Amino acid sequence: MAMNKQLTILAALLASTLCLAQPKKATFQYGPWIQNVTETGFTVIFKTPEPTLAFVEVAPEDGSSMYNSDRKRYYETVAGRRTSGTLHKIRVTGLEPGTAYRYRVTGKVALDDSYAYGIVWGPQLHMVEQISGIRTLDSKAGECRFSMINDIHAHTDQYKDLIKGLKPEDMDFLVMNGDMASYVNSLDTMMKYTFGPAKELLQSVPSIYVRGNHESRGRQFDLVPRIFDSPTSEFYFQFRQGPCAFLVLDGGEDKTDSSGEYSDTADFDTYRNTELEWLKEAVKNPEFVNAPWRIVLIHIPTISHITPWYTQQWLCDNVLPVLNEAGVDLMLSGHHHKYIYVAPGAEGNKNAFPILINSNVDRLDCSASAKSLSIKVVNREGKEIHSHSFSK
Ligand SMILES: [Fe+2]
Secondary structure (H helix, E strand, O other): OOHHHHHHHHHHHHHHHHOOOOOOOOOOOEEEEEEOOOOOOEEEEEEOOOOEEEEEEEEEOOOOOOOOOOOOEEEOEEOOEEOOOOEEEEEEOOOOOOOEEEEEEEEEEEEEOOOOOOOEEOOOEEEEEEEEEEEOOOOOOOEEEEEEEOOOOOOHHHHHHHHOOOOHHHOOEEEEOOOOOOOOOOHHHHHHHHOHHHHHHHOOOOEEEOOOHHHHOOOOHHHHHHHOOOOOOOOOEEEEEOOEEEEEEOOOOOOOOOOHHHOOOOOHHHHHHHHHHHHHHHOOOHHHHOOOEEEEEEOOOOOOOOOOOHHHHHHHHHHHHHHHHOOOOEEEEOOOOOOEEEOOOHHHOOOOOOEEEOOOOOEEEEEEEOOEEEEEEEOOOOOEEEEEEEEO
């Protein structure tokens, strides 16, 4: 080690110890929030204001102390080395299905990482002592309960009103069905509008993100996958909770790739065709085939009687036949900013299953058992304004 570098590190440590300079403490800028919950794991995502080396510890809800040095520490690594950036995505594995857990996040700020053989760290702190009530999925659970919001378009007050009264213990996850923001010129803005208004709720309740067409817009659109996670690492994936099997699909942009709005940047036809090939295999998954309820979550619905812009019609022509053949029971969508219910085959549509399009100002509350599925549409004041029930 070069002598001058040694002196630099010693000076930093001395300053830290003697409080001559206040060392930066590890803290959250956004989050944490939970993504990609499965039967055996979940992903904790958050942003720190300073480059930070962090880890997550998990404990069952068994009344034991979080202060147990035997607990496994989960790290974010790249090819074997822990990363110390500002955006953190830490995967927790090895859990049991349908089980409630607590987690804790601990970190230390990189005060000086300029020397490859000696990083100077700030004090290691518990960034949050304990967040309780995160529950893994369970395909054998007797019911599935979730809420859905969409098309918030950065209206934070509206978002806060819509999630008011939601209790973590009453829901398996929250669905964000697209267009939470209007564009992504800055990833920070996307975090602010997607997770900020529901900070308390989403630190323990997993969120399911369905990409909206607006969220592929803006300078930093390509960074959006960093703040989400899914079993496929794509915006299209599938999962199962109790009696419900879900297909999460991404329609991409709503107009043709050659539309002027996209400034020569769109290649969504290729993307949708790749996704379509994935979908044809996904519907063969036994967890999907054998589920009492097969539910599709997609921002742009497969209807053609209302403003069937290019992508909506493409989805009707290419995706809908696969979903009909696969025996889908229900589609939940957004995009139109108004409540629309399309019964099977209504208005000349070719859907063999009901399609419920939620407005931009209401919330859906869904609960399903093996025999019945009910949906309540609740407005910003918490009043039920529509309801649907289906049975087997
Ligand atoms: Fe939209």
